[in-house]
Amino acid sequence: MPVSIKDIARLAGVSHSTVSRALRDSPLIPAVTAQRIQQIARESGYTASAVARSLVTRKTQAIGVVVTSIADPFNGDVVDGMEEVANEGGYSVILATSQADPGREVTVVRSFGERRVDGIVVASSRVGSLYLPLLQELKIPIVLINNQRGGDFIHSIAFDNVHGAYQAARHLLELGHRRIAYLGDRLGLHSDHDRLAGFQQALSEFGLPWREQWVVHGDGKLEGAAVAARTLLGSGERPTGVVCYNDMSALGLLEAAEKEKIAVPDALSVTGFDDIFCAALARPALTTVRQPRREMGREAMRILLTLVSGASAENAVVIRGDLIVRGSTAPPQI
Amino acid sequence: MPVSIKDIARLAGVSHSTVSRALRDSPLIPAVTAQRIQQIARESGYTASAVARSLVTRKTQAIGVVVTSIADPFNGDVVDGMEEVANEGGYSVILATSQADPGREVTVVRSFGERRVDGIVVASSRVGSLYLPLLQELKIPIVLINNQRGGDFIHSIAFDNVHGAYQAARHLLELGHRRIAYLGDRLGLHSDHDRLAGFQQALSEFGLPWREQWVVHGDGKLEGAAVAARTLLGSGERPTGVVCYNDMSALGLLEAAEKEKIAVPDALSVTGFDDIFCAALARPALTTVRQPRREMGREAMRILLTLVSGASAENAVVIRGDLIVRGSTAPPQI
């Protein structure tokens, strides 16, 4: 049984109302009294109960964050940025994972509702705008980051996938490549769709048709991508450049190429997406589209806290990234 | 104003006590009544308030987790394991970062106390046993994972760093290396100390003295390690093998060796520590000591939940890892 405001009141010989005020530095309480009471509180090892306070203030100073998995370094950076901003604002972060499972995602958001968090941010949501009915009754503001479900949502922040893939494809085109493939992620939902679109846009700007057999899909992971890559590399006419859905896919492609003794970048140029930490460490180092993960996390939290404070905020923020050119791309030989 | 138990009581024409019981499936309430009330609750969009419940039950079903940084992939895996077990047990995770700053660590733990979390786990603590006075009053169980401060702590789980480094060094010795260096992390506190000890233990088992100039320290990161590595590689008699504090240091060493045109593993064998994701992707792929990060997170949470349930648990769990042999080590070329 932790010591409560009442215990201190008894020790100090005042009412618990006075203790409450003294502890919160109310201007009503004279400094001497306040100090005496605070001293007693300290000596008795008093720790205010945030749950009791929350019940009356109707504020928990807590933000619920849901990501697909925290083991994914991509999400780690995003969450780190969110935590930082939340912390600066005096908020705690309650973290939950959705495992990219829509059902679990809804369960988690509902549990956040029960905990009466002051706001929620969901990364890579598979539920998207379906939240509206669930949350509007609780009036808990929510912002989505990289919403995967499509459909408009009130407050969201997303990476410009079309533009990112466009930059990567354009980079290859400007290097002189004309036979360019796309290695996608069949589980990528919206982001795969958008990256493919950016890829196609660049090709058509150069008046190049895109070929069905040069669009293959892995699963966004190393092995799955390597399998898909084999189709690409084994086919009759081989592309000289490949735009990959993400860095993991690009690394899978690199592995497949190594196995087939296809030299990168001499015989094959490869671009990734994300700029995960390993991208710079791979050999050759990956040319890739960097997503400002941490900054996206910060921005998402900033918007949410603005909303929580009762102010209004931008609806749909779109963020662009930079192409980082490294050793995995070069002009085609011949 | 979310709908409360009272609102439902009014709608159902019963007392709020009855609503409370019906909602919790109390055996006192006949099934028909319970169903009718639950139906009304559903229709009115009722969401139970966990904060009100916590106030009376004195349980929050929340666990506080503090890590140095969630952007560190190492911690990401650990936290993922913790979250998984917590979730299975019906607990939420409140996440906070310490930035490896003892002051912030204490602040964070104190705020967890105010939130009345049911338990706390701290990774890589810089405060360690100093927590005791802070928490014993609140009677919140705490378990430390990879405590960096040293000193005994009641409940802890730690990786066996001595044994890990011993395995790495022994591997080099068995390959035939006799000139072996250690590239440490001057910020590594306890873990650096222990890994150096394991390294020395293996050397002395082989009757080899260790030389002062073959023990250098970086900062556990790529660049810092690369700088320290230059000392090692530039010195008169060069080692043929290096045991590194962690994978990042080993990768820094790899970079330095590449720059100096020293072939790995032909002219230099390198071992890492951790088996971070990039370790397998590097060229050559890193031989390293794998830490079962996720499992350590799971185990820490298991112990904590046992403690939370009122049962007793093992005090100090030590976990060993496996040496993963890859391409960065080979017999010395005389």
Place this chain on the structure above:
DNA sequence: CTGAAAGCGCTTACAG
């Protein structure tokens, strides 16, 4: 300046 009172939204003995 200070205290008594009400209330936040629940749970749970206690009495019927």
Place this chain on the structure above:
DNA sequence: CTGAAAGCGCTTACAG
């Protein structure tokens, strides 16, 4: 089976 009552630990009008 059901309700009235007390209480969890706070905050904050309201009255003095």
